[in-house]
Amino acid sequence: MTKAFGTWERMLLALLVLLLAGFGLGIDGFMSPYALADSTFNFSEKGLLALAMALLIMAGEIDLSIAATLSLCSLAMGFAMKAGAGLPLMLLAAFGTGAAAGALNGWLVTAYRLPAIVVTIGSLSLYRGIALVVLGDQAITGYPEALSVLGNGYLGDLVGLPWLIVPIEFAILLLMAVFVGVLLHRTVTGRRLVAIGANPIASRFSGIEVDRHRFALFVFAGLMAALAAVLLTGRIGSTRPNIALGWELDAVTMVILGGVAIEGGRGSIVGVLLAALLLGLFTFALGMANISGIVMAMIVGILLIVSMVLPRLVRGPRVLL
Template sequence: MTDTTSSSAPAEGRPPIQSFEQVLEKRESRVAEFDSTPKSPLRRLQHLLHANPTAVPAIVLALGVIGFSFIVGGRFLSSFNLSLIIQQVTIIGIIGIAQTLIVITAGIDLSVGAIMVLCSVVMGKLAVTLGVPAPLAFLAGLTVGGGCGAINGLLVTRLRLPPFIVTLGTWSIFFALNLWYSGSETLRSQDVAKAAPFLQVLGTPVDILGARFTYGSFFMLLLIAVVWYVLNRTALGRHIYAVGDDPAAAELSGIRTQRVLFKVYVAAGIVCALGAWALIGRIGSISPQAGQTANLDSITAVVIGGASLFGGRGSIVGTLIGALIVGVFRNGLALSGVDVLWQEFTVGILIIVAVALDQWIRKVSA
């Protein structure tokens, strides 16, 4: 039999050392160390912007206001002009809310403008042409908006079609229904004011310290506050972000992703109907040709506002800031005498820069 004791004499009162214990005594006793290399200033900035997606839009908005205040002068900073910018972005801001909800879920909705105009036509035809009480016509418009959103939601969730393709198709469908139902006729502002003044109530002006606002501007801010609360303080809001960030992981965690997506599209349709109410108040009349650029304008506001087209990242406040950036640059360039062509050129550059910056910021989580 092999002797398993150590050749050296054991200490008094201690059992003999076994051979396997001799191996353990020779083990590595150093503790693992993880050296953290200090982050470069650019890397720290990247992490900061990733944690605060509205930081860049806020900085761009501030620089735009400061820059045009020097270029244009007192005309730009006048109370009337600043309040005019807010009025001009009211429709974009409301439709941008609907677009933000879709973009957070990694989708995109090209039909928001068509839904808005269709709802405005439904409200106007019922209230002005058919004599339906204006509040009931308004509710009918909300129902149409929710129904249009439900159609988009069903096609995306049940048939698993890409949101871009779905909404591209429904944009054409809703626009065709709009022209058919309206007969391509515009309801004059005088007729709307006589038969259904309730539909124009959001266009009522309010003068505050030399600035002129409308009820529509305050309605936009109220709607933004409500949606912000839903996204940041409710379980539904957390589920929306989770579905946009990683739908597979969200489903494994117990979230009914398809149901959440359907609710988002229905909510976006209802918000578009509320935008239709604000649109009637803004322009006074009801035209089937109104809001032709609302689709692209809403996407512009969302992208410039810091939302990611890849989903899971974005905020309602950022969308408002994005809409204000577009309004500030268009207004400032117009007051500077710049042609409309170059105004759109500038907005296009802003979109490309915003998307490129989003790609760079997303590398933090890669």
């Protein structure tokens, strides 16, 4: 199988083509340009979370609180708006909250040598709990129109080209994917992150400041959660206590399905982006077919398991000596 496709990314690309062909034949209107453009709203914010998660997992860490951080950033925007702040201050509140939430995770992991999975499970409950306690069953609405344009608009509307039906959210996802991809695959910092994930002890002895890089990754995850919060809040027009609930599972699924090794030290951003496209289009097609959300959640769980097992089957069984 590896020889047939060459790389994991080519396999994902082949699956993406099969998915488009299959659902295109089975669902009326699925392959129309407008439907495909609108399908990107289904995964663009999740894709942003997955990009940050990919860097963390490649460095041997994980952040299960990233979706809860998103909800906290949206809450900060809502309070800033209610206090009379304009859009720039609302954005500052979101990104400041995201950076602070990520910094707390990074500080606990690096300063106290705590497992990231334990720390972020705790902060997941903390951040999500704050949103639930503060909002209760209420929602904050009335956001400015400019925010709605970010979440729901198209590039063509901004540049005066009506035929350019590329959502702004998707364009931002692509730009961030290019940035993260260049950082990971074309810079010294990226090579150091991969080295940390492959062998953190050897990385320390080679002079890499492991804790500083890990801390920076958690802050970056918080900033990406803030960016996703800005887009999602603008798209739905409100801040709700259950916003982005369970999205950490979707982000992890995109990362692992994209070929990033769960043990760290291996993976590519191209694979993560293809996995985001594959998973997003798949769930969008299921929605067009009126499949329930519970069934979709089950399928995401199955994909997560398969994406962890399949690479090992492709590489063949390991022989223990």
